[in-house]
Amino acid sequence: MKTLFIFLIFLPSLFYANTKVTLQLNWLNQFQFAGYYIAKEKGFYSDVGIDVDIKEFNTDINLLDEINSNKAQFAVGRSSLLIEKINGKNIVALAAIFQNSPLMLLVRENSNIKRVEDLKNKKIMITTDAKMSASILAMLYSHGLNPNDYKVQKHSFNLEDLISGKTDAMGSYLSNEPIRLEDKNIKYNILHPKDSGFDFYSDILFTSSKFIDKNPKLTEDFYTASIKGWKYAFNNMAETADLIYKKYNTQNKSLIHLLKEGEVLKKLAFHEDGEIGCLDESKLKDIVNVFKVLGITNTDTNIDEFIYENNNHKRYRFEISYEESKIILLISVFVILIILVILYFLAKNKESRELLHTVINSTDDMVFYKDKNFKYLGCNESFQKFVNKEESEIIGKDDFNLFNVSIARMFRKQDIKILKDKEQKVYEDWVIYDDNEVLFQTKKIFFSYNKSSKNGILAISRDITALYKIQKKLKEQSYIDELTQVYNRKSYNRRIKESLDSFKRYKTKFCIAMFDIDDFKSINDTYGHDIGDKVLTEMTKEIQSYIRKTDFLFRVGGEEFVILFPNSVLDEAHIVCEKIRKKVSELKMIDNRVVTISIGVTQVKQTDTSKDIYERVDKLMYLSKHNGKNQSTIE
Structure with missing residues (x-):
């Protein structure tokens, strides 16, 4: 029993x-x-x-x-x-x-190794498995260092080997060995693959x-x-x-x-x-x-x-207008035509090549071509103007002779891919040159010359900074309220969906508050719409100073606003809303008249949809109005 x-x-x-x-x-x-x-x-x-x-x-x-x-x-x-x-x-x-991988090469500061190129003829301690050290090997390769240019040592995982000079560079983790060197007051330099464009x-x-x-x-x-x-x-x-x-x-x-x-x-x-x-x-x-x-x-x-089907990876799509798409299409067609012309003339005789120079110099786009060793074979006047050098100073040079290291690394990584894949690619890169930040759209293709016995890279690059700024402005305008410069209803719909997805997946609680300016119609009728607009802009500016940088303020209607409080519970959001309500009533936005707001505050619930939570907070706000205005109601 x-x-x-x-x-x-x-x-x-x-x-x-x-x-x-x-x-x-x-x-x-x-x-x-x-x-x-x-x-x-x-x-x-x-x-x-x-x-x-x-x-x-x-x-x-x-x-x-x-x-x-x-x-x-x-x-x-x-x-x-x-x-x-x-x-x-x-x-x-x-x-x-x-x-971003913490894996990098660690060197002593007193070794005078400051650039990847300085590792030539040096001892490098990394794992011998190329798959495990791929980002480091790619970084070395992109700087012109082949395996016979340095000595690979089997990794001992003993930091003393770097300190004592047994090795010149050691494969290490940003979160480990540098901290240990700091504890020993030993200065060091880091050579990180990410800085060379290899982001694993x-x-x-x-x-x-x-x-x-x-x-x-x-x-x-x-x-x-x-x-x-x-x-x-x-x-x-x-x-x-x-x-x-x-x-x-x-x-x-x-x-x-x-x-x-x-x-x-x-x-x-x-x-x-x-x-x-x-x-x-x-x-x-x-x-x-x-x-x-x-x-x-x-x-x-x-x-x-x-990739696991439930992983939180997202594919971003950049939305452009119909008019912008036509512009981009015209640009693409024009670029393709220029490339076809260049390829045709490159295959012809000297007289044709002289004609080629006339053609490519007539465009404001930069045209240039390199051999398989990344040395420049030729370029047009636009490219010469950009680098501020004569063609004779460019031919036979590579990107590391013409640009700073970060730009040269980026170009080298692209060129390696072109020669490897033997297909055309389009890149968009921000380049800072002579203190100017410019966005270039560059089409690069693999080509053969001298009757196909030699290979190289042909590129045409266009400054699309102005177009980018137009696109950025249009995109911002689509999510920003024009008058108050806070987020609009479209932005709210996107954010609330993301917040609900995060809550259902990670139980990350959040709150929203909706508020409405009391008797706003009376303000517009009595003082005019200019004063009404002034109330909206001054009030939203003040409210933004009371919420966290991680909170979001949206204008969802004429005088209706929503605040999204990520990672917050109801009591926390209510305290902030009460501070906002009191502060608004103290603002002197209109002479001889106090402006107040009525607020509803709620916390996300397990079964909420975007419609549910919006309707609930809307009802709470109207309860505040019904019960006397200038107050907040929570649930």
Whole structure:
């Protein structure tokens, strides 16, 4: 009987026990994996029925084998996972925690290595696997350094080798070795692939499509809880560092060191839209192209299959008007015609080439062509004017002789792709030259000359700065209220949808407040519409000084406005709204008349749609008006 009683007590746990999964890290415990520790310790995983075992890396572990053998259900890898995907491995990338890789080359300041070119004939300590060091190898290659120009040393992962001079440059992480050198008061320089245009992802959370197909909800829950953990970790750095220091500190790092790690990694983590984990299709294609240039692969892969279907990646579409599209089409046609003319004349004799110069010098667009070693073969007068050099000073030179390093690196990266892919590409790049910032649209194509025995790059570049500014202004106008210069109703519709999506995925609470100017019709009728407009502009300007930079103010009607408070609860939003209401009533916008507002405030609910939350806050605002005006009502 006693045995039966004990069995009955523990029977529910047999049915409701959390699903156990293993997360395999790709290095030792440190802030680099903070989001996963937080998700485990704060109960984000257990809240969705998952019990996660987080395993440190050791040299005997092969991440892909762990996933394929189901010893681990999830793992953390690098951008080299793309190569494994190309090679037929069953991989799905759930999220890229770091949008910019912390991997770089670290050098001592007293080594006098200040530029990538200074590494010629130097010792470089990197992992011998080209896939793992691809961004560094691409950086070296783009600066004209081939493998025989430097000595690769097997990585010892011992910082003393750099300090003592055993090596000249060491593959390191921004969040680790530089902090250790600072602790020792040793000055250093960083050579980062991103500065040369090679922007890789890092710490890609991945699994297999086989596992996802069998466990779709488990995968989505793990993904969602992990992202929630990362957001919490970066929003609560001190708490997170303290947790790692006390519970996950197998490397015996100091609390200060862990905090510094977190500060560095936070700068690398967030996508431009403020999200964590985003995987962008175009960026992944660029990474594959780098692998191609390095000869690691010559094959493409289906990027869409590589990215987890629920990942928060977005494809941005730049909207232009019908009139602008016609302008761009005309420009494109004109550019293509010029390129065809140039190719025709390049294949002809000397007399034809002289005629070519006459043709290309008649255009304001810059025309130039290079050989396969990136040396200039020719250019038109517009290009000469831009670089402020005669043609004789340009022929035989490369971009590093004509431009500053950052511009030259960008051009070199593009040219490498053209020669590798042998197809035309269009680039839009901001270039700062002689203190002027100019946006160029450049079409580059691969071409052969001297009866196809030699290859090169032909390009035509046009200044589209004015067009860009027109497009930018039109885009801003489509989201900005013309009178008050706050966001308009169209912008509100977009933001509220994003906020609801974030709430449903990450439980990120938010509030909205709607307010209306009391008796505004009377103000317009008594004082005229000019005074009414003055009230609107002065009031919105004042309100913007009372809300956070992360809050949004929208004009959704004539005298109706909405404030969106991200990451806020009802009490917090109500306090701010009360301050705004009182401040508006104190403003002297009209002589001998007090202007007041009535406010409704609400917090997002689990079942809310954009229509639900708008109708609810609208009713709350009208309750404030009905009950006497100049007050706020909350729910």
